[in-house]
Amino acid sequence: MEEGYTSLPTSHLLGSVPAVVAEGKISSTVGQASTGNLQPFPPYDGGYNAPGSPISAQQTTTNWQGIFSISSYTQYFNVDSDVVIDRMISSIYPMNGFDRKIDGNPDLYGPVWISATLIFMLAALGNVGTYLKQKGVDPSTTWIFDVSYINWAACIIFGYALAVPAAFYFLLHYFGHSASLIRLWCMWGYSLFVFLPTCLLLVVPMAVFQWIITILSGAVSSWFVTLNLKAYAQASDMMVLLVSAMVLQFALALFIKIFFFA
Amino acid sequence: MSHEDTIPLHHSSQSDIDEIENLFIAGPHSATVLPARPPSPTRVSIPVSHSSPPLPPYQKVTPSSSPPPVVPAVPAAPSGSSRVGVAADAFGSSPDTLTEPVWDTVKRDLTRIVSNLKLVVFPNPFREDPGRALRDWDLWGPFFFIIFLGLTLSWSASVKKSEVFAVAFAILAAGAVILTLNVLLLGGHIIFFQSLSLLGYCLFPLDVGALICMLIGNAIVRIVVVSITLAWSSWAAYPFMxxxxxxxxxxxxLYPVFLMYISVGFFIIAID
Incomplete structure (x- = not known):
């Protein structure tokens, strides 16, 4: 758009010289001369920060009006593809120091899209799994796609990923620990990643296999959460919180198995 | 800007006068002042359908004149390509649209939807820079495509028809907004409504797939059709995203875009 105003056809009038503004543009189009002193505007990666770099002060919110601005949230999405993949892998191998990896740069990209993927897989594969199981019992079963699985999955997964970390945030603050809500959201979101392969495996219509998979995924997920919450729970009174987090993760795994793959 | 900063037009630059003369030679061909056209109130021109080729950067139409002067075609321009609506509606005030017949208004919007659709989902030379191609975005096309997809899905559903429509509409409409926000949050440069428009137009292949699947009951044919249209939609959205x-x-x-298209594709296959 901006070239339309600086390059109005004035240079063809008799006796006129080309405008100064258009000089670089004309010379670059006519002669293809060196364009070393021409700067693209806006800069190509203006909104891009390297993942480790500190966030500039202008992006953080300073007043309440900042909550309506998208740019005040870009700091929580400041990750690259390889960073996200690395975090997802270390959420399955809990020994991998996930706590250190999100230090200083907790992201919300992973939690949001892991939850969205999980909702899709629960709705789609839950229908398939239910159909296969009923087909094994009664071969005359016809395929019916139950749309309400999508609503249920969306409510439960997004609700769990939002509400549980928020509740733990308030509890930790109540007991006098300083915790970051974004970090808790990030950690809990990545703890759901293990349920994605679980959904794929739960399609297999074998009850024993399904229960083994469910217990395994629940164990991995709750172990991951416990490991990351342990930093907050040095005092003994935090053991209740740790245990309740583990129980919640296990309950989610059981719920997925019982409700969506019944 | 001092004289040292300027770049010589030609490496064999003689003098300033010669340089200006060279500019005239290389300059635009629309040198003469165009005669003012008498206003014709009865015939309303449709701005989008002027198939004017993209102009060189220093040969834009001045935005002041009304009615806009007819842009003379650049002699070397290839004709017959689908370069409709690229530079046509960006400048110049459109003629009086208050007194035109309703059919003209509808026809103009339909023409714009068709030309935008050609620019987004069909091969054309502007695919490398779709933001530029879809400068004349609209939200009518996405609206129709989303509604059509929702209706097709709810027609072909056997139970809970209204819930199917509600879920499909919510996923598609909210999905476009969320995908655009995702790009903005990742630090990308994108125009909000233009992105909504593009994502909506990219649903057109899936619309076609849903229509075919509604008519054909065979499961394997449905899977093949949806796979093809899914690839087509992803291909249309890829360069821009x-x-x-x-x-x-x-x-x-890109991952969220594909996630949305795959989920819609699964919807089309699964709903029987």
Whole structure:
């Protein structure tokens, strides 16, 4: 758009010289001369920060009006593809120091899209799994796609990923620990990643296999959460919180198995 | 800007006068002042359908004149390509649209939807820079495509027809907004409504797939048709989504788009 105003056809009038503004543009189009002193505007990666770099002060919110601005949230999405993949892998191998990896740069990209993927897989594969199981019992079963699985999955997964970390945030603050809500959201979101392969495996219509998979995924997920919450729970009174987090993760795994793959 | 900063037009630059003369020779061909056209109130021109080729940067139409002067075609321009609506509606005030017949208004919007559709989902030379191609975005096309997809899905559903429509509409409409926000949050450069428009137009192949699947009951044919249209939709959305963000975040911007299209495709197959 901006070239339309600086390059109005004035240079063809008799006796006129080309405008100064258009000089670089004309010379670059006519002669293809060196364009070393021409700067693209806006800069190509203006909104891009390297993942480790500190966030500039202008992006953080300073007043309440900042909550309506998208740019005040870009700091929580400041990750690259390889960073996200690395975090997802270390959420399955809990020994991998996930706590250190999100230090200083907790992201919300992973939690949001892991939850969205999980909702899709629960709705789609839950229908398939239910159909296969009923087909094994009664071969005359016809395929019916139950749309309400999508609503249920969306409510439960997004609700769990939002509400549980928020509740733990308030509890930790109540007991006098300083915790970051974004970090808790990030950690809990990545703890759901293990349920994605679980959904794929739960399609297999074998009850024993399904229960083994469910217990395994629940164990991995709750172990991951416990490991990351342990930093907050040095005092003994935090053991209740740790245990309740583990129980919640296990309950989610059981719920997925019982409700969506019944 | 001092004289040392200027770049010589030709490496064999003689003098300033020669330089200006060279400019005249290389300059635009629309040198003469165009005669003012008498206003014709009865015949309303449709701005989008002027198939004017993209102009060189220093040969834009001045935005002041009304009615706009007819842009003379650049002699070397290839004709017959689908370059409709690229530079046509960006400048110049459109003629009086208050007194025109309703059919003309509808026809203009339909023409615009068709030309935008050609620019987004069909091969054309502007695919490398779709943001530029879809400068004349509209939201009518996405609206129709989303409604049509929702209706097709709810017709072909056997139970809970209204719930199917509600879920499909919510996923598609909210999905476009969320995908655009995702790109913005990843630090990409994108125009909000233009992106909504593009994502909506990219649903057109899936619309076609849903229509075919509604008519054909065979499961294998449905899977094949949906796979093809899914690939087509992804192909249409790919250059625009990947160009908007930093190359290191390309996968992060593209994954949600594919997730949405795959879920819609699964919907089309699964709903019987």
């Amino acid at each position: 990947s160009a908007a963000v930093n190359p290191r975040r390309k996968a992060l911007a």
